[in-house]
């Protein structure tokens with residue numbers, strides 16, 4: 001019950017956040033220099049055609065009126081027509097989002113598992129060469145942008161060694177599975193197409209790893225710092241002094257309190273991956289939402305930009321709610337405090 | 343061999359512990375020697391920072407390594423050297439052999455697990471026959487130590503988090519956990535120090551009754567000379583990583599020998615924290631550059647030339663009463679004369 005109340009409250013709060021975000025998006029989109037109608041039609045279109053498109057897009061109305069038109073559409077899932085693809089933006093989003101989601105999800109899993117694993121390793125071997133290696137590598141991982149990793153991976157594994165396919169989601173000649181979730185690997189498994197699954201996974205690995213490395217490094221650093229700190233806490237000494245096996249001391253009594261900061265960072269990294277994916281998707285020619293959003297920005301495709309940003313906003317808010325739930329699940333102090341303040 | 347006395351429960355010989363820190367090596371424990379017999383209650387006193395907790399953690403081998411190193415020493419528990427045990431053997435000593443109540447009950451309890459979740463594995467691994475028990479059976483058994491420490495409504499307590507308990511309750515839980523393993527030897531490190539005086543008294547009294555009933559041997563670390571007098575059979579006095587005096591409790595209070603012990607006795611009887619050594623001016627020396635010879639010589643009102651040169655061994659004053667001080671050496675007279683020469 002308390003959980004439902006928490007969810008209801010957070011969703012209610014989120015409505016206002018999204019509304020605020022929509023105003024912001026709208027204003028930014030309108031103050032960008034240049035005429036979206038002209039951009040859409042190209043430099044050679046006659047002026048009267050441009051004028052008519054402006055009228056159709058309500059670009060000649062006062063900005064608040066434009067906002068109301070836009071919001072009314074957006075609430076009904078209608079973000080208008082993309083000025084570039086000439087298709088319904090909502091359809092574009094539905095088509096491109098799953099590819100990004102699959103990529104970011106795998107990157108999140110890789111970064112979470114490897115980040116927490118490396119952080120734990122580093123903390124357990126604190127101040128030894130293992131720790132030093134992990135710390136140096138993770139420092140490099142934090143400061144290097146994802147697109148640099150993408151290029152390096154592409155050059156080594158895609159071109160030089162040729163182990164992994166360099167672009168796209170599937171190889172030519174491999175049948176795509178029927179769309180259920182939109183996640184190629186999951187759909188392939190659901191359809192029992194193992195060859196397709198394997199091919200899709202090979203396409204996923206490089207972009208996912210490129211995207212994961214930065215987050216992974218950050219998570220390894222946070223995990224190491226928290227664990228090394230908690231390792232010297234009296235409750236660990238107490239658990240040990242009472243004869244509890246080391247695997248339980250480490251795997252339960254040290255791990256759970258140490259994961260709390262990592263989970264928060266993991267959530268931020270996950271949400272942030274959608275924007276980090278802009279260049280990674282471009283490099284691997286990955287037909288995802290981030291690449292779509294990037295193209296929309298370059299071409300000043302207002303409707304598409306607004307929709308993409310709004311989708312990212314919803315993702316951010318959702319991830320935050322999930323993080324709060326997980327952190328609350330891990331830390332009774334937060335749960336109890338929340339219960340008391342109600 | 344067969345005629346020799348049974349081994350003591352615990353015998354620590356010449357134990358040294360150093361901490362390698364950024365600025366250098368802290369030579370904290372410098373040849374600590376002491377023992378506990380079966381059924382005995384031993385007090386350990388000495389001002390904050392003298393190495394009491396470090397000694398106890400070294401015995402349980404729970405010092406953080408690094409920075410800690412144990413360059414020499416023996417820790418014989420029931421005749422076996424703990425420092426030479428494999429980790430899995432050592433783990434079996436912890437709990438049923440030796441268990442410990444730490445200084446700060448709040449820090450000793452894991453904030454993100456319920457009392458039951460923390461007590462459960464303690465019970466499961468404290469005896470081989472408990473290994474295979476179901477969760478329900480373990481939970482049933484977990485009620486007993488909580489009842490032992492006179493906590494009301496133990497059933498509900500098992501599902502409570504530490505943050506939901508008062509300081510006194512947390513301290514009782516810690517004592518209950520440490521006794522749940524039925525240890526041969528209980529180490530109690532300043533139990534109740536963080537609590538207010540009345541609750542502290544209750545907790546100590548409870549601890550006394552429990553170990554009496556279970557016939558557990560005890561090392562009791564405390565700042566309260568009153569508690570020492572009331573609860574222990576023998577007392578060790580520690581200064582800067584050395585045992586400096588040992589005596590049956592009544593002898594120590596009647597006739598303290600070591601200049602440091604005398605200083606302690608002159609201070610107000612019930613002191614906490616750093617005020618322990620108020621009868622003696624000065625502070626604990628640096629562990630990085632400890633004084634040569636007798637580590638107390640920088641503060642001792644009776645210092646002699648030999649004290650700066652040599653480390654004093656234990657000198658026997660009477661049966662069971664020893665002091666690590668050249669004043670009690672058979673050659674004390676000669677040492678004093680050297681000073682005047």
Ligand SMILES: Nc1ncnc2c1ncn2[C@@H]1O[C@H](COP(=O)(O)OP(=O)(O)O)[C@@H](O)[C@H]1O
Pocket residue numbers: 361363368370388389390391392393394395396397406409629
């Ligand atoms: N992990 C550690 N790293 C460095 N120094 C330590 C560590 N633990 C204890 N010490 C030092 O050892 C000395 C003795 O500490 P401790 O055993 O806690 O004293 P007591 O329990 O008698 O108050 C102190 O000077 C303390 O700073």
Ligand code: SF4
Pocket residue numbers: 600601602636637638639640642643644645646649654666667668669
């Ligand atoms: S050995 Fe010397 S310095 Fe040390 S306590 Fe005795 S008299 Fe004082």
Ligand SMILES: [Mg+2]
Pocket residue numbers: 394395396445531
């Ligand atoms: Mg201490």
